[in-house]
Amino acid sequence: MNYRHAFHAGNFADLVKHAGLLQLLARLTSGPPLTVIDTHAGRGLYDLAGPEARKSGEAEAGIVRLMRADRAPAEFAPLTAAVRKLNPGPAVARYPGSPWLISDVLRREDRYLACELRPDEHGALKALMRGKANVETLCADGFETAAARTPPQGKVLVLIDPPFERADDYPRIVQTVRAVRRRNGQAQVLVWLPLKDLETFDGFLRDLEDAVDAPLMAAECRMRPLSDPMKMNGCALVLAGAPDELASPLEAVCRWTAQALGEEGEGRVYRLRG
Template sequence: MNYRHSFHAGNFADLVKHALVLWLVETLQARGPLTVLDTHAGAGLYDLSGDAARSKEAEAGVARLMSAEGRTPLMDALAARVAALNPDGGVRYYPGSPLLIADALAPGGRYLGFELNPPVRELLTQALSDRPNAEGREGDGYAMATAEAARARGPLVLIDPPFEKPDDYIRSAETALAVVRRDPAATVAVWTPLKDLETFDAFTRRLAGKAPVLVAEARLRPLTNPMKMNGCAMVVVNPPPGAEAAAAEICGWVADSLGDPGGRAEVWML
């Protein structure tokens, strides 16, 4: 697989994904210890002075978040996590989902992340080495998360593939539906890029009518160039109460603060 998230770490899409995931973890674990399963975990921690410095996506994302005034509470919560990793100031290090989730879990909570790329899985293991509530495993995250979800009670499943493979949209939808069919108390959050509406609409149609589904879009620019990531979306199956307001706050801030003049946020239930 050619995709390397180290080039994209800390970009606007990470901000949308991670701010909402933090809110989901805090909200869902209020009912008891939470198991979080992450199908495409990545390295867990990113040095933004490396690959990300060349792409400059972090400069347009997390760097602007950290210097922004008047952040909303949920964007402040993410900024606090980033600041904790950079005690000397600046934004050299950015936490991926594994670190953010592991550090947000209450006692009794558990994070299990899957990574198909062996060298990246080794980095994941290193990043989680001092967090006894978290583990990285090598393998197909779709299949392994589905199997693990069957052994958990009311888990949160994060599906965040690179969407390089032609079946990633199909497998993401099938995995989400398999998890909630087996456990109606489970919540599944799927991150997707927004390049063109045809692809995204086909994905959401696979989920429509099967369970409650929240769609939260942050569009940085009009969807006129399908070769560019014009925005991103978080699609949450079985969202907890308050998810619409949380998603609107997050997507609204990202679209308004980081987008072009034509950028906008859209949040609705299928």
Template structure:
């Protein structure tokens, strides 16, 4: 696969995913309980918005750069804004932190984080970024194949599944992994990010996920930037949250509405599957 997240860093989909991730981390860090986070597709973890990839796509302009310029952002977007400011020590927003940077920064003593990245050059950069962080381990391997094997007995689990969706079977593998994780830890929380192109693909994925999760509650949060009438384009993005904590509907509604609001055809909707 030749996917590079640097082309898309800081776009609208990252805002949805990372604002939701930060909210979820906070909810799951209950006093006295160790949290173990597993990330199936980590990327390099920190992206230069001045680089040729980000410059070629221009997606950050309508994403994180627009958010950083807002005078009154939605409350649940503020933790992401604070994290981006922390990654940019000199004021100007030139770096965008990916999920590995955000998760590693949020860990408490006793929490652990395991992250997979199967592209060797991306994994090398990721390893350098996270070097010396307590409780953090990286693997240059397929996260779909390895994530369930690194769950820790007795820990609370949050599994982030964020593949590039360049392969048609990424949807099936994401649903299957959620089922495998729950078979080993029925209380695990699984957050899956996916692109929104057309309703048929989303409907098939949700049915597969429900079957794989065997009765566990599944929430779907959609951030539509334009109508879903061209399956060749990413018309929005969605999150599938399995075993989400209390307040999940309201939180994801706020996040999706905040991200879609600038788009004239934008639409946010959050619903429980089943």
């Protein structure tokens, strides 16, 4: 597997994923303790001045443009605040991955389990999370870990964000969401997916609806028409057990990203069930 998120850190898909994640966490980090399981955590922090990011230019077209935007929706505020905290100067040189964002907002009584299968990426993640008493990192298969380690009771959020390099990533997501919900019927699951062609995405949604008995919500950010399946034409968030109140913030995030950063882009949020 040769995927390295350093090439893509801070791109439009990260803006959608991380803004949506922080909106959801804001609603979960009150009341009883929360457990978060991250199936594909990555290294947690990315150097936007490094050769990978500079070669792709995706951060320049994503987070850099967001940070310069005058009229971005308020729903981006938690993400832009986290980026400013990392970059006190005018340049955006570092970008926070999900482990950084999650661990920064969790309370002392909350718990975070971050899985990363690649040993070098996990080594960087473990070093980054060192000293955080409520954080555990594992160099392990995140799908298997989420299915096995989801607490049977209490508030749970599982974040699933694989690199989609394997042919079985889609069915494994469906299997994992089903296993998590069977262990804890109140668990919420947030899945990030690329949008290339409509049939692949629709097929995944059909499989998920057939396998999972839970309220389901989809948020699409189409950066361009889905006419070339060889391109990443957008991204989507699919949520199991999501609250209705999350629909409006997700729509604002997806719509702005698609229209401000895309080409004839559009964003929408809809219920599949629930």
